[in-house]
Structure formats: C-alpha cells, structure tokens
Amino acid sequence: MMKRIKVMHIAQAAGGVDRYLRMLLKYLDKEKFENIVVLSQDFHGDDYVGVVSAFEQIHMTRAISIHDFRTIYKVRKMIKKYCPDIVYAHSSKAGAIARIANIGMKNHCVYNSHGWAFNMKVSPKKQKLYILIERMAALLCDKIICISDAEKKSALSKNICRKNKLQVIFNGVDIKAYESSMHGPIHNTDLGISDDSIIVGMVGRLCEQKAPDVFVKAAKLIKQDIPSAHFVIVGNGPLETMIKEYALQNELDDCLHITGWVENPMSYIELFDIAMLLSRWEGFGLVLPEYMMAGKPIVATNIDAIPNIIRDGENGLLVEPDSEMAAYKAVMRLHTDSKLRERLIDRSRKDVHKRFDVRRVAREHEELWTGLVKETMKLEE
Structure with missing residues (x-):
C-alpha cells in the first residue's frame, strides 16, 4: 500500500x-x-x-x-x-x-x-x-x-x-455544505429593503476588475423602469467612496446598499432576484457557480473565462464589458420574461451540480x- x-x-x-x-x-x-x-x-x-x-x-x-x-x-x-x-x-x-x-x-x-x-x-x-x-x-x-x-x-x-x-x-463550490445548512438569517429588512422590492446584486471587490462603476450606472437606468428596485453590492474595496458619491449625485443613495466584507456572502446572494458579475477581466469568476447554486438568474460579461461557465441564453445572459446599457437591457429581459428567467435558473442549477x-x-x-x-x-x- x-x-x-x-x-x-x-x-x-x-x-x-x-x-x-x-x-x-x-x-x-x-x-x-x-x-x-x-x-x-x-x-x-x-x-x-x-x-x-x-x-x-x-x-x-x-x-x-x-x-x-x-x-x-x-x-x-x-x-x-x-x-x-x-x-x-x-x-x-x-x-x-x-x-x-x-x-x-x-x-x-x-x-x-x-x-x-x-x-x-x-x-x-x-x-x-x-x-x-x-x-x-x-x-x-x-x-x-x-x-x-x-x-x-x-x-x-x-x-x-x-x-x-x-x-x-x-x-x-461546496454544494454539499450549501444544501445541508442554512445561510442566514439575513432578510430584506436587515438592509432596509421592503419585501416587495426587486433586488439586483453583485458579489465582488469594489475595484476596477469587478466594474462596480458599470453596475451602479446600470442601476440608474434600471431604477427609471423599476422604481421599487434596490441594488446590493457584497464586498468592499478602493472604489467604494467613488461608488457612494455617484449614488448620492444620482439619487441612488437610498436604494444602493454596500455590505462591506462579509463572512456569509451566500446569505446575501439568497436575497437577490437578479445576480450580476460585470468584470472587465476574469480568470474564472467563482461567484458565478455560487449564483447558480442559489438559483439566481445571471447577467455577466462576455470576457475571458466567463463564457466557459455562462452560455448566453442557456444558463444566463452575457453582455459586453463596460456597457451599462447592455447590462440594463439584460436585467429588464429577466425582469419581464418569467419563462426565460425560470429556464435559465433550471439549466444553471443542473450545470453547477454537473460541472462545478x-x-x-x-x-x-x-x-x-x-x-x-x-x-x-x-x-x-
């Protein structure tokens, strides 16, 4: 032996x-x-x-x-x-x-x-x-x-x-641990969000790579069409001050929530109605299988390794990087088309068990x- x-x-x-x-x-x-x-x-x-x-x-x-x-x-x-x-x-x-x-x-x-x-x-x-x-x-x-x-x-x-x-x-991702434990309790109200609000979220450092600036610009467009929408960024980083200033200048400060670094990101992901990763470059994007594991419809950029995980129109929607308009349009598609949303979620859940x-x-x-x-x-x- x-x-x-x-x-x-x-x-x-x-x-x-x-x-x-x-x-x-x-x-x-x-x-x-x-x-x-x-x-x-x-x-x-x-x-x-x-x-x-x-x-x-x-x-x-x-x-x-x-x-x-x-x-x-x-x-x-x-x-x-x-x-x-x-x-x-x-x-x-x-x-x-x-x-x-x-x-x-x-x-x-x-x-x-x-x-x-x-x-x-x-x-x-x-x-x-x-x-x-x-x-x-x-x-x-x-x-x-x-x-x-x-x-x-x-x-x-x-x-x-x-x-x-x-x-x-x-x-x-640790599917076994996720499915055998509770990831809370985090509720909408813990962030000052009403239960009937639509939550669009991202998990990632507030740095150039993860493009939180594109996320918050897309949020401004989404808010115009969905007044009840709230936006959650799980993470911290060097661009936090800039993102908060943009939110204040564009009257988004009441609906943008930045959690800072947290031990339990899955608890926050579970609050999302739509999950985003708008990276400018990405070696993998581990949060994508986490979104899939939690059953969240995904909007992500068509860059580097992300298309290895997300196939456009099959288990998520892909958009070009640095385009808040493309991100906004993808979110609106998911918000208005329940059949598309459920089909993407169903496929992504199967994929995460099979591949990730x-x-x-x-x-x-x-x-x-x-x-x-x-x-x-x-x-x-």
Whole structure:
C-alpha cells in the first residue's frame, strides 16, 4: 500500500485563494493525502484546524520587493523541514517564491496562478514583465493548473510553457455544505429593503476588475423602469467612496446598499432576484457557480473565462464589458420574461451540480498528484 502523499500548499494572497484552499482541503482524502500549508500573514490559522496536519505562517508581500529573498529562504526552510512529495504553489507571487525556493528539491512542483497577472489591465511594460516571470518560473515546475479553458488558451498564446505542462481543473463550490445548512438569517429588512422590492446584486471587490462603476450606472437606468428596485453590492474595496458619491449625485443613495466584507456572502446572494458579475477581466469568476447554486438568474460579461461557465441564453445572459446599457437591457429581459428567467435558473442549477462541485475539484487534484508520485516511483525502480 502506497504511503500518504504529503502536499505542501504555499500561498500569499488570501481572499479567493483562501476560499479555494479551504474547500479543496476539506474534500481531499485524508487517508491518502497529508496536507501542510505555508501561508502569508493574511490567512487565519483557526480556519485550517482539522483539515491540515501543519499550519505555518510566513510574512509575504504582494508587491515585488527586496524582502522577497528572505521570504524565499524561509519557504525553502519549510520545504526542507517537511519534505513534501508535492509543493503546490498558489497565485502569482507565492507561485514565483515557492518555485524558486524549491529548486533542487526532490519532489514535484505544481503551480496554480488562479488567474494570470498578465491578463489584468496593467501597462504594457508590466504585462511584459509578468509574462517574462511566468515563462521563467514555468521551467521550475512539473504542472501548471489552469482554472478555466480560457486561462489555458491565454497561457499558450503568451508561450508560457509547452502544452502538455498545462492541465485544466475548473473551480468548484461546496454544494454539499450549501444544501445541508442554512445561510442566514439575513432578510430584506436587515438592509432596509421592503419585501416587495426587486433586488439586483453583485458579489465582488469594489475595484476596477469587478466594474462596480458599470453596475451602479446600470442601476440608474434600471431604477427609471423599476422604481421599487434596490441594488446590493457584497464586498468592499478602493472604489467604494467613488461608488457612494455617484449614488448620492444620482439619487441612488437610498436604494444602493454596500455590505462591506462579509463572512456569509451566500446569505446575501439568497436575497437577490437578479445576480450580476460585470468584470472587465476574469480568470474564472467563482461567484458565478455560487449564483447558480442559489438559483439566481445571471447577467455577466462576455470576457475571458466567463463564457466557459455562462452560455448566453442557456444558463444566463452575457453582455459586453463596460456597457451599462447592455447590462440594463439584460436585467429588464429577466425582469419581464418569467419563462426565460425560470429556464435559465433550471439549466444553471443542473450545470453547477454537473460541472462545478468542489468534490470533483478534489478528485482531479488527487489524480494529478498520485500520477506524479507514481511516475517517480517507476523511475526509481
């Protein structure tokens, strides 16, 4: 019988990566895999109790810094301490640090960018730098996991690595936990919204990527046709002040509700009548399967990985990015056409169970890691 495979997960950015890790670790087979995490100061050890055998914390910064050399040294010490069979690096910064720290170690290295940094809206100079870093670091790992077909296509178009190094493992959501627990109690009245109001919502950081500015401009148009409409943004971020100022100037301040960061986003999603994700770029868009899981009709942008999840007219509606008019028209279609709305909801519920269950994500990781370790065992025989 093969001994347990030891996997060391290394991550710097919390947020979506934190949620991803916690769901993945929960469903990995504990009899076959031992998991260790080496995480930045942005993570909380209490969240990993019971799902990992060791939790280590190292100070890591998001920006490139001279202090990264010290971080690489500390990560290398951790790799030597635990001697993992697999080093699994998450996101761009930790991905580079972990792969450099792992040079010369007798294990397998796997990397997941969770969305390529070079696909962000950055200057051409920064984009070239990110591409160069990814190409160089790709030489230091065995496999690169892409969270969508669009991410794989993007990697190939930028010549990040050879095709056979890339493996697509779509993200997933914890359907089992959602269906077996209550996600409240949050009620309309908790936000000062009457029960007969129409609620259009989005979950995401108030940052350029998630386009809350387009959301609130669409809200202005929707409000003209649906006076009872209210708009909920679940999240916080650098554009919050700007969004609030726009709402005030356009008499939306009484119907726009920004929750800030919350522990229970699904509780708020359940309040939505229509759910939106108007991203300008998107490596995956994990909130989309969450909308689908909750049975919400979806309006999303036709960009990057989103069409891998949402098929226009089948399980949601797609619109062009940076178009509040297109978003407004899509919301009005869903509001006025109950048959379309129910058809999209029914299809999206089927899709999320078939394609986006996190238990499938765990199984595909297990198969990948087992294959890598068995390959090494054969070479050693």
